Amino acid sequence: MECKIDKHEKYAVYTVQEEKLNSLVSPELKSEFLFANNNGIKNIVLDLSSTLYCDSSGLSAILVGNRLCKSAQGTFVITGVRESVEKLIKISQLDQVLNITPSIEEAVEFLFMEEIERELKNE
DSSP states (O other): EEEEEEOOOOOOOEOOSSSEEEETTTTHHHHHHHHHTTTTOOEEEEETTTOEEEHHHHHHHHHHHHHHHHHHTOEEEEEOOHHHHHHHHHHGGGGSSSSESSSSSHHHHHHHHHHHHHHHHHH
């Protein structure tokens, strides 16, 4: 699987450089999310701007990332979602579960807002 990982202090950006997020790619993406979680990365931005197709196993990998971030008191954001992938997300009603932003910049802003909210709740 072609995936570029850009790590920052409070988050990591995973850019999937695959046209298809399917059963050939999904297990490796899940492993990447588990590895990140085990290494203390609790905020992940998943950039799908190169992904034209996603199937149920791709959605499963996305949900694993979302669940791992949530359980680590973090945030999972998807960005760069193409129309074909967005349709699948909406049909599956996952648009109500997942955080989706148009750009990486907006995803990072969203992550920081969530971090601030969590910090305020813990005070």
